[in-house]
Amino acid sequence: MSKYHFAVFIGRFQPLHIGHQHVIREALKQAERVIVLIGSSNIARDFANPFTFEERKEMIHRVFRHEMATERLIVEPLEDNLYNDSAWIASVQRTITDIILEYGNNHGFHTSGINDFKVALAGFGKDATGFYLKRFPEWESIQIGSQFGTFNASNIRAAYFQPLPLIPTRGLDDQVAGFLEEYMLTEEFKRRVYEQQYLIDYRKTYGKGPFLTADACVTQSGHVLLIRRGKEYGHGLLALPGGFVNENEQIRDASVRELKEETKISDRKGEIPPSMLASFITGSELFDHPKRSLRGRIVTTAYRFVLPDSKELFTVKGSDDAEHADWYRLGDLEPQVFFEDHWSILQKMIGF
Structure with a gap:
């Protein structure tokens, strides 16, 4: 028994x-x-x-x-x-x-x-x-x-x-x-072979960190603003707008800058200036799980932007490192299409 x-x-x-x-x-x-x-x-x-x-x-x-x-x-x-x-x-x-x-x-x-x-x-x-x-x-x-x-x-x-x-x-x-x-005969196998070599080369070039990044978690009228990665590593996956913090830049400013560069976010008057974008920030949170990225020790601060509800969402267009930028209904999102830990960040920031 x-x-x-x-x-x-x-x-x-x-x-x-x-x-x-x-x-x-x-x-x-x-x-x-x-x-x-x-x-x-x-x-x-x-x-x-x-x-x-x-x-x-x-x-x-x-x-x-x-x-x-x-x-x-x-x-x-x-x-x-x-x-x-x-x-x-x-x-x-x-x-x-x-x-x-x-x-x-x-x-x-x-x-x-x-x-x-x-x-x-x-x-x-x-x-x-x-x-x-x-x-x-x-x-x-x-x-x-x-x-x-x-x-x-x-x-x-x-x-x-x-x-x-x-x-x-x-x-x-x-x-x-x-x-x-x-x-071994699948396309996914080829992608993982590329990824392994990419990660080896990345660490040889930049080291293992720690590195500092900033992300923007932007919502408006039940939608979240996401970019589709254009870079080869993680190509096509959804991510929050964001990137590395410059040497002489505050983290909050980096979040606003990356948001503008990657999405060209605009209202009826045109591209929204940095000061106005910053006024929509309602909070921030540090994400520093040691294994959040395979590239190395990357610590990010995500800023929460809450835009005013509107029948017409602000217009966006993918630019810089973003292949595409768009608004996504919160209820339609699936975790399997997100880059690294960005789904987990989104969950934490907006209370999924």
Whole structure:
């Protein structure tokens, strides 16, 4: 008889490797069902997160076909919330509760909640990625030792995303290796190869920082002003207007300058002067997560601009580093199309 009704394993699986598989298999020995939550499921592809939720679920399915078919292994997405740990914890709790209520009674109606079920969190307890094991004291813990040395998914990505890619078969199941062989033929693979070289060259040229930037979070009548990146790195992704602070420039002034340069924001009288734009600022917030950018340590201050409600939104036009600038309805936005952490900044600044 299993010790637990459910075990929970949280990870990004970029890609799934034999260390992850070891945790899942050990958890399956101790629990009737294992829930795998795939993190970073709501962000755009980049070198650190090259595979979508569906692609990572496919990797797991190729290795654990029987377990998923018999519903002993349940795989669900988990969204990041970079600047709100409490929201992330609440999301985990809600997701696990919903899954337990659905599967714990064989998809039937359930009225007694989850208190009748024994739940445990599984993971590498001594690894930095196992931080979440301490975030949920209401559940027990299954700490599983690593059996496969010191490699991690970062090492695999570094070897794989190259012009002459290496698939480290000693660290991957044959099924996952086969998936990566197929993936090499896609345009997304080529983009990640470019990104890895770009990041290497960027750090050689500019160092790892810290660097200082300013962003503008501008809303008007239920819309937010966004640019579409024109630069090759992150090309086509949505972002807040912004950029690096000049040597002799105040951060607030940099935010106004970048807003003007990238959007040419105008009212009926023409381009709005800096002093008037600055008058719309209602607040600011620092965003300094150490891993908010793959380019290096980039600290940004975002300024909140609230423009007067109007039937006709101020006119904008992409310029400078922006391929395009436009107003977007707040209710239409999806996180997967945003550059770096700009979705998380937007969430924090306007209270999504």
